[in-house]
Structure formats: C-alpha cells, structure tokens
Amino acid sequence: MLKMTNDLKALIGLINNRLTEHSYGEQPNELYEPIRYIMSLGGKRLRPVLVLLAYKLFKDDHETILDQALAVEVFHNFTLMHDDIMDDAPLRRGKQTVHEKWDSSTAILSGDVMLVRAYDLLLDAPGDLRVIIKAFNECAAGVCEGQQFDMNFETMSSVTEEDYINMIRLKTAVLLGFSLQFGAMLAGASEASTKALYKFGVDIGIGFQLKDDLLDVYADQEKFGKQVGGDIISNKKTFLLLKALELANKEQKTQLTQWIDKKEFDSAEKVEAVTAIYDQIGIKELTLGKMNEYFNKGFESLDKIEVAEERKTGLKSFAQYLIERDK
Template sequence: MTNNLQELVNQINKRLEELQYGTEPKELYDPIRYIMSLGGKRLRPVLVLLAYRLFKEDHDQIIDQAIAVEVFHNFTLMHDDIMDEAPLRRGKETVHEKWNESTAILSGDVMMVKAYDLIIQADANLKQIMKDFNECAAGVCEGQQMDMNFEDLPTVSEEQYINMIRLKTAVLLGFSLKLGAMLANATEAEANALYKFGVDIGIGFQLKDDLLDVYADQARFGKQVGGDIISNKKTFLLLKALELANEEQSTNLNNWIDQSAFDPKEKVEAVRGIYDEIGIYDLTLGKMNEYFQKGFEALKKIEVAEENKKPLIEFAEYLINRDK
C-alpha cells in the first residue's frame, strides 16, 4: 500500500478509536469495541474517501460517513461469523466465541444503528444516500442467504456463484464509491460509473479471497487457511473443480466432500492437490483479473484528471496483488 493510502487508513483508524458506541451495559458495547479494534484493510471507507477526492479535496468533512460503511461491514462480519461458526476473525477469537451468540447478535444490531447514525449526518442528498444504502444492505443480506442456500444444493452454476458474491461482497464496495461521489456532489452518471467500478473490483476481490483461503500463508492470512475446503463451501474453486475434474479426480473430490469425520489438515492438502492437478489456481486468477479489468473500463468513463484517478487505481492494484 502506498504512503498516501496508508495515511488515509491511519486517519480512519484514528477516528474509529475516538468513536463512542455506548457504555452500559458493557456486555453490549465491549464486543463492538473488540471487533472494531481487530484492524482490517479498511478498504471500504478508503474507497469512500478516494471517490470523494476525485472531485473535492476536503475529505476530512466526510470521515464519519466513510466510517459508517466500516461499522456496517463489521456488523455483517459479526453476524456472518455466527452463521459460519467461524472460530477466528483476523487471527483473533470471533465475538460469539469470546462472548456468546446472543451477545454477538445484539451487539451487531447496535452497530447497524450506529452506521445509520453516522450516515444521516451527511450534508448531501440524504434521501438518495439512504435509499442506496438500504438497497445495498438488503443486497448483502440476500447474498448471505444465497450463500447459505448453496450449502443444501447439489451443485451451483458459475453464474449463480458470481451473483451471490456480487450481492454479499461487491455491492458494498460499489456503494462505498458511490457514497463518496454523492457526498462530493458528483453527477449521477459519475456516481453510477464508480458504483460499476466498485462492484466489478468487488467480485474480483472476493475471487482473490477464495484463492487466498486455499493458497495463502497461514501466518499472514489471519483466518484459517483451508476453512472453505474443511466446510465444503461452494467457492469458485470448488465449483470449477467439480465441473472440470476427470473421473478419478471427481471420485476423490466427492469422497472428501462426503466424509463427516476426517483430519482437517489431510483434507485441505488432498483437495488442494486435486485443485493443482486441474489448474484451478490459474483459472481463478484469470476470472479475478477479468472482473478487475471490467472495473478499470468503467473508471475510464469518469471525466476527471488522470492524476486524480491515480490513488484509486493504485488501491485497486493493491487489492489485486494482496497476499492476505
């Protein structure tokens, strides 16, 4: 990440440290402070600021609206972790593991309320902003439900999977960019082009996340490497492997999927070996780059100085090349 981008992250983190959620009962508010202290890439609020800075320079005026998106994102993570029964988040205990599921649900609810509270302070077209935010939030929930529905389906098409991650992950990145544009009073066409850019890089981002879940260095990744394999999660990698496997590979892959008792490390290594035989890594990388390229094409439609676009392009490249 460049120094300029890191400065934005530092500014966001400083404001997050100052943010007050409430004090009593501490069992309600401590989990919020805990999850928000775990760090993260802060890419969504950074995207809000970068989009704003395409048109205006005084991004200090919209820090709280940018942070609203981060609070909402962490609310979804807190609830997702419960549904996924995830033990780790950014290398630390998840909230429902450290406290309990009921606390995690309730604390997450407060985070959603706080996100609204921060957004409504915007000095812009608040009615349109709230309409777009609500549409985005509903989309994230739709995507999560689709992801859970996939668990009970024998197979899922590539098109279905891409639509699911578009809703679950990508629309929030698109909204982050559109929010920055709206706060800067950009034109509707410019805001929509940024939304398209965000959705496409968001799909690419999730495909990279799927890839890292299988191939990342555990010491750097922060989550359990191979978690998707262990849980038989229908990611792009698994779906393409099931589609392209020969008879022997298909038999071996399905045997691992069907086993209820297994050594997790052995399963991850075996399934990753099948992926390697089929060439799943390169296929996923190619699909990821396809969506990043679509995003860059959308960005070209925004008629601002190329120098203004440079930080946004650098950030997208950081997402492409990240290793955690």
Template sequence: MTTKNFQQALNEEFSQQTYGENPPELYEPIRYLMSLGGKRLRPMMTLMATALFTDDWQKAVKPASAVEVFHNFTLMHDDIMDNAPLRRGKPTVHEKWNANIAILSGDVMLVQAYELLMEVEDSRFKKAMKRFNRTAAEVCEGQQLDMNFESRENVTEAEYLEMIKLKTSVLLGYALELGGIIGGASDKSCELLYEVGINIGLGFQLKDDLLDVYGDPEKFGKQVGGDIISNKKTYMLIEAIEKATGETKESLNYWLNAKEFDNAEKVKAVTEIYDKLGIKQLAEAKINAYFDKGLECLAKLKVEDERKTELKAFAEMLIDREV
C-alpha cells in the same frame, strides 16, 4: 491527498468512536471487533472517491466510517452463522462471549452505522440513505443465498458470482458511490464508481477464495483451507466439480461426502485435485478479468487523471494482495 492522509483521518475517527457504555456486555464486543482493525478498504474507497470531486474530502470521514461499521456488523453475524473460530487472527465475538451477545451487539452496530450516515449533508442525504438501504438488503440477500448453497448439490458458476456480487461487491460499489454522492458527482459518475466497486469486489472475493486455499496462514489471518473443510461452494470447488472426471472425480466426491476425516488430510487432498485440474490458474484469470474491468470503468470517469492516481494504485494493491 495521499492514502496516508485518508488512513490517518479514519484511524482518528475510529479511535474517537465510543459506541456506548452500559451494559458493558453489549458494547465491549463492538469495541473489541473494531479494535482488530482489518483492511478498512471500504471507508478508504469512500474517501478516495470523494477526493476525486472535491478537496474537502474530510466531510466524508464519518459517513465513510459508517460503511466500515456496517461491514463489521455483517461480519459479526456472519461469523455466528459460519461458526467461524477466528476473525483477523483473533477469536470471533461469539467465541469470546456467546452467540446471543454477538447478535445483539451486531444489531447496535447497524444502528451506529445509520447514526454516522446522518452526517451526509441534507441535499445529498436522501440519495445516500436510499442507496445504503438497498445495498444493506442486498448484502443480506447474498448471505441467505450463501447459506442456501450449503444444502444444494449443484451450484452454477453464474449463481455463485451473483451471490458474491450481493454479499461482497455491492458494498464496495456503494463505498465508492457514496464518495461520489458526498463529493457532488453527477449521476453518471456515481454509476461508474459503483461499477468500479462491483468489479473490484468480484475480483476481491474470488481472490479471497483463492487465498483460503493457497494463502500463507501467517499472513491470511483466517483458517487456511476452511472452505475445503466445510465443502463451501466457492468458484474453485464449482469449477473442480464441473471439470473432474474418472479417478479425480471419484476422489473429489469421496472427500465431499466424507463424514469423518482429518482436516489437514482433506485440505491437502482437495488442494492436489485443484492443482491437477488447473483451478488456481482459472481463478487467477477470472480475478484479473474483473479487476481489469473495474480499472476500465475508472478510466471512463471524467475526472483529471492525477486525481485518480490514489484510487487506481489502491485497486492495483488489492490485485496483488496476499492477505
């Protein structure tokens, strides 16, 4: 099977999903957000992981789409909390409608995710659901930590990495683990798949932080420099705070404490500080280390190498992404 087959199956599934009709204000935002597409990395990973262990990977399509629906539910709510204006280059749901509608529509998406997970066959359903529930709680824990960090002066690198592990990586880990569960993999193989996802997820989120500063606005689909404007405690800012001295430290503190400023001027100034401190290179090294670890876990999986080809290529594509 190829990535194209998986993508086609997912596109057909998402095009057929109805979510609901009345009241339209409840369901239209869901259709709107899901129609924006996105990368759909997580359901792809579920299908790829299933195909490692069985040729009947199609039985994973609906459960895989549950992971994507859940992911979009978290995005809809996160955007409200972050007051984000754009998602995938288009207005966020709370901007296009309002926050109350976005909250309620997100709630229905969570219910829909559970509905789709019901498609896991009975003998494997309990494990899939138990792991999903734990993952869903961890994603919420990560989001709460992220919000806690907004009002804290000092956040350590270790705390930040734990937060992004919960907020982002555990769902990628679950996406792969779910594929293993559906495919009938051993507990050991499912654990290895989870570790692949955790490490790729950490590298992925750190790459997202990097692209927020150094990405191409045309390709990135979100406001470049948004993290700098909001003083978001990213790996890059944490490292800069730790490494800055003298005039560089004074300049960084000035921008972190400024109440009124021109957004473009602040982004330019802080980016120059990052350049001066070599923060981009530090981040790239960290990103590569996590991706390498993820690929090492994939190599340990006791499956024929040819079955791993698609998943390995997919992971390598994430390393080199620009969006």
C-alpha cells in the same frame, strides 16, 4: 507484493483515529463493550478508504466526511458480527468472536445497535439524505440476500458458476460498489460518474472475493494469517471447487466427491489431495483468469470517469494493492 502507498496509509490512519475517538454509547457496558471490541480488531478498512478515495476524485476536503466513511465500516462490522454467529465462527482476525467472548444474545443485540449507529453517522451527510439512505438500504438488503444465498448453497447439491458470482456480488461486492458510489454522492459528482464508480467497485469486489478464494488454497501459510485450505476442509462451495466439479474427469470427480463426503479425515491430507486435483485441472489459472476479467472490467469503468488522470492515482493504486495482495 505491491506495497501500500503512503497516501493510502494516511487515509487508513485517519479512519482508525476517528474510530478510536468515536463513541457508540456507554451504558449498559455489556451492550457497548462488544462493539468497541470488534471495532478494535483492525482489518483492511477497505470500505471507508474507498469512500474517501471516491470523494477525493472530485474534492480535496475529505476530512469533512470521515463520519460518513465510518458509517460504512460500522455497518460492515455489524454484518461480520452476525455472520460469525450464523457460521459459529470461533475467531475473527485471530481473536475470539463476539459470541464466543460473550454470548450469542449479546452479539445479536450489540450488532443491532451497530446498525442503528451506522445510520446515525449518515445523518449529517452533505447532499440529499433521502437519496443516500435509499442507496444505503438497497446495498444493505443486497448484503443480506447474498448471505442467505451463501447459506442456501450449504445444502444445495449443485451450484452454478453464475449462482456463485451473483452470491459474491451481493454478499461482498455491492458494499464496495456502494462505498465508491457514496463517496461520489457526498462530493456532488454527476450521476454518470456515480454509476461508473459503483460498477467499478462491484467488479473489483467480485475480483477481490475470487482472490480470497484463491488465497485460501494457494497462499503462503506464513503470510496468510489463517489456516490455508480452510475452504477445502469445510467443503465450502467456492469458485475453485465449483469449477473443479464442472471440469473434472470421471476419476477426478470420484476422488473429489469422496473427499467431500468423508466425515472423518486428516485435514492436511484432504487439503493436499484436493489441491493436487485442482492442480491437475488447472484451477489456479482458471481462477486467476476469471479474477483478472473482473478487475479489467472495473478499470474500464474507472477510465470512463471524466476527471484529471492524476486524481485517479490513489484509487488505481488501491485497486492494484488489492490485486497484488498475498494475504
């Protein structure tokens, strides 16, 4: 496992310190305490780090845009709070979700305020605020579209690889792309550089989600932090399952379909059986290949940005960290 560099740790430290200092509001406490709670649960802080790393490609005073970087993290956690309600998820980062700890109505309302506060954090952004808000809104709408597609998939009998890649592009990747685009916009970068960074982020984001799909089945349980095989247990239409259904022979497809249709089963037995079918088909290798295809496309976009190569070191290190992660 590639270790996170000290520079990246320092950026995450800056973000976490600023999050600790930031006030979302005070009264009524029942409205604001859930926001403080979800923001205290930690996480990788990928998106605000990407804002800072993109900015640092062009300028050195990244401490001046911490609040704008926070806007992206607050928005991301707003989507998580609402997603957890829709998924009826009991846990987020190993702790009770907001709707479980309080209730769904509180989680909806607190999430709504988080979206408002995300816009507040954008107000003092350097540059053309109208252009920034338009890009932010386009990204936010895309995330919602991706979530709806993901929910649609639950009741669809057939989902293509193209459908799935588009869904994860919207639900996950466009926010990573926007984070990099936003950092470049704040630094006053050229339109060409801004577009290249957005594409880099989207392609890396798709690779990131494919890695998540892979880890859910093949991660080391001790490192993973949540149940390995959760996607198999819930019949989630991931890249792995969709490719397995596409490539399975008659016997394998029958076995997969039987496991998908079973209402009562032993979870460990199902995970073992479905993973064995994946192994027979070579799904792990196919997923790694598709994941690396998107990571490589992302690095091609990064190579097009005309700044000194040493300035790209932090962003390349962080992307490599995402590729090599095992949890």
